[in-house]
Amino acid sequence: MASRPVLAGLLRRLSPGARAAAIVLVLLAGPLVWPRAFAPFDPAQIAPAEIFQPPSRTHWLGTDQYGRDILSRLVYGTRTSMSLGLASVSISLAVGLPLGIAVGFYRGMFEAVVMRLLDVLMSFPGILLALVVITMLGRGLLNAMIAVGIGQAPAYTRIVRSAVLSIRELAYIEAARAAGARNGRILWRHILPNIAAPVIVIATVGFALAIIIGASLGFLGLGAQPPRAEWGTMISEGRAYLRSQWWIPAFPGLTIGLVVLTLNLLGDALRDLLDPRLRS
Amino acid sequence: MLRYLLVRVGQAVLVVAGVVVVVFLMLHLTPGDPVQILFGDAPVPKEQVEALRHQLGLDLPIGVQFGRFFLRTLRGDLGRSLVSFRPVASDLVRVVPHTAQLAVASMLLAAVGGTLFGIVSALYRNTWIDNSVTVIALLGISFPSFWTGLLFVWLFAVQLEWFPITGYGSVKHLILPAVTLGWYAGAVLTRLVRSGMLEVLRQDYVTTARAKGVPRHRVILLHALRNALIPIVTVLSIQFGTLLGGAVVVETVFARDGIGRMLVNGILQKDFPVVQGAVLVVAVAYSVTNLAADLSYAVLDPRVEYG
Numbered sequence: 001m002a003s004r005p006v007l008a009g010l011l012r013r014l015s016p017g018a019r020a021a022a023i024v025l026v027l028l029a030g031p032l033v034w035p036r037a038f039a040p041f042d043p044a045q046i047a048p049a050e051i052f053q054p055p056s057r058t059h060w061l062g063t064d065q066y067g068r069d070i071l072s073r074l075v076y077g078t079r080t081s082m083s084l085g086l087a088s089v090s091i092s093l094a095v096g097l098p099l100g101i102a103v104g105f106y107r108g109m110f111e112a113v114v115m116r117l118l119d120v121l122m123s124f125p126g127i128l129l130a131l132v133v134i135t136m137l138g139r140g141l142l143n144a145m146i147a148v149g150i151g152q153a154p155a156y157t158r159i160v161r162s163a164v165l166s167i168r169e170l171a172y173i174e175a176a177r178a179a180g181a182r183n184g185r186i187l188w189r190h191i192l193p194n195i196a197a198p199v200i201v202i203a204t205v206g207f208a209l210a211i212i213i214g215a216s217l218g219f220l221g222l223g224a225q226p227p228r229a230e231w232g233t234m235i236s237e238g239r240a241y242l243r244s245q246w247w248i249p250a251f252p253g254l255t256i257g258l259v260v261l262t263l264n265l266l267g268d269a270l271r272d273l274l275d276p277r278l279r280s
Numbered sequence: 281m282l283r284y285l286l287v288r289v290g291q292a293v294l295v296v297a298g299v300v301v302v303v304f305l306m307l308h309l310t311p312g313d314p315v316q317i318l319f320g321d322a323p324v325p326k327e328q329v330e331a332l333r334h335q336l337g338l339d340l341p342i343g344v345q346f347g348r349f350f351l352r353t354l355r356g357d358l359g360r361s362l363v364s365f366r367p368v369a370s371d372l373v374r375v376v377p378h379t380a381q382l383a384v385a386s387m388l389l390a391a392v393g394g395t396l397f398g399i400v401s402a403l404y405r406n407t408w409i410d411n412s413v414t415v416i417a418l419l420g421i422s423f424p425s426f427w428t429g430l431l432f433v434w435l436f437a438v439q440l441e442w443f444p445i446t447g448y449g450s451v452k453h454l455i456l457p458a459v460t461l462g463w464y465a466g467a468v469l470t471r472l473v474r475s476g477m478l479e480v481l482r483q484d485y486v487t488t489a490r491a492k493g494v495p496r497h498r499v500i501l502l503h504a505l506r507n508a509l510i511p512i513v514t515v516l517s518i519q520f521g522t523l524l525g526g527a528v529v530v531e532t533v534f535a536r537d538g539i540g541r542m543l544v545n546g547i548l549q550k551d552f553p554v555v556q557g558a559v560l561v562v563a564v565a566y567s568v569t570n571l572a573a574d575l576s577y578a579v580l581d582p583r584v585e586y587g
Binding site: 249 | 291294295296298299301302306309310311418419421422423424425426427428430431433434438520521522523524525526528529532543544547548552555559562563564566567570
């Protein structure tokens with residue numbers, strides 16, 4: 001397929017900010033895939049002699065209340081937090097994409113019923129639907145992935161549906177139908193490729209949101225559990241030392257902010273690039 | 281118009297009924313025996329489990345159980361906490377004002393700040409003012425509120441000692457949590473008002489108004505802003521939901537009593553009736569806000585026709 005030149009072309013057309021964002025994301029792949037290569041210390045190694053070290057040449061970002069190296073925990077936390085985001089976006093897409101397409105394409109009673117159900121689920125705003133799922137499944141990293149994924153799925157379904165609605169009456173769909181194409185073929189060859197743009201954009205921005213919600217669950221003690229290194233959990237653990245050991249909660253928050261900012265910039269850029277109708 | 285109102289209100293009633301169904305099903309869709317879930321992980325003698333099952337009506341057919349749940353919810357009876365044994369409804373009545381105060385304060389901050397920053401940003405497009413506003417907005421969207429909240433505590437409460445660190449009561453207790461919570465919604469709004477204003481300022485009626493000599497500030501306030509206001513109402517009503525959800529986190533950061541904190545503690549203590557009650561109140565509040573927003577379009581935008 002011609003995906004490589006297309007991708008290169010996309011990168012060239014990105015704004016400088018978005019290109020920087022793309023580079024940050026590529027850099028994050030390192031700690032994500034191979035944290036051991038990037039972490040100077042064992043993230044779980046408790047060192048009573050090293051507790052509460054401020055940032056120094058040995059411990060670049062300092063150490064926490066157990067003497068664990070914060071940089072190393074951030075590096076390992078990349079894997080936890082990013083896979084939390086990736087897994088939950090995948091879950092949201094796995095639900096929202098087929099359901100949104102089906103609802104937008106077949107319409108009728110089916111659409112009416114599904115949309116009312118979505119109205120109900122979307123009355124649980126923000127993190128609330130994820131909290132409902134956590135209540136039912138219990139705490140933990142895996143359940144947090146499921147909770148965030150299900151929590152965002154109604155929004156994905158709606159966006160996919162409106163994308164399908166905007167193209168289903170267009171001439172080329174009608175032409176395909178006139179040429180004798182069956183529904184399956186129309187869905188696969190004509191609808192799916194043409195809603196790719198909004199789907200890529202919501203997946204990017206949704207990834208950012210999923211990281212924030214996942215970290216919030218960790219912070220509330222409902223997501224990843226200590227001693228696992230996860231950005232939200234690290235902030236929650238470091239909270240007690242805010243007064244004198246500011247570096248313990250500071251760096252995980254900066255990391256989350258940087259990653260989410262990166263994804264948001266990328267999402268904006270992709271929106272401008274892929275969806276000419278939304279271009280300002 | 282009247283027909284539209286009735287249909288919209290009817291929809292809202294259906295949605296709220298659906299919310300009650302979901303809240304009811306929470307207990308029954310949770311893997312495991314509902315009675316054991318209510319006991320938590322504590323080992324309980326079998327006779328006691330069966331006695332409680334009967335007492336709570338959990339041995340009845342699920343339809344009957346739902347009917348009972350629905351009726352007692354309508355009466356405002358949300359059951360008793362499994363931890364404190366107090367009625368959930370009366371605890372909710374106690375904490376709702378705290379959360380409402382926080383939500384309204386952050387909403388006001390977001391609405392006023394977002395509109396002002398958005399207008400200024402649009403008027404000074406592509407200058408350093410516009411750029412700094414954009415950066416502030418992007419930071420508000422990207423940094424998690426539980427972290428910005430801690431940052432504010434560290435800076436304004438610990439270092440500068442301008443505000444108390446935690447607690448509830450005076451306006452001083454409210455400012456840091458409200459700013460923390462309002463930043464995100466305000467940032468979303470700023471971006472929207474900016475692009476809305478840029479769009480509207482290009483319209484012919486704005487040019488006409490300027491050409492016939494209407495002063496610039498009048499054009500901005502009366503001609504442009506009013507028309508940029510419609511998407512603002514939509515976004516504000518959606519953001520109000522995000523805000524209610526965000527209150528869960530912010531209340532925890534500032535150790536502020538409220539629905540959010542009650543909910544989180546409920547989940548941590550596996551106190552099912554408390555979780556159900558808190559979730560129900562937030563979802564219903566959000567549905568009512570959405571309804572109010574939809575109805576307000578009729579007032580704000582004479583172009584909208586309702587069939």
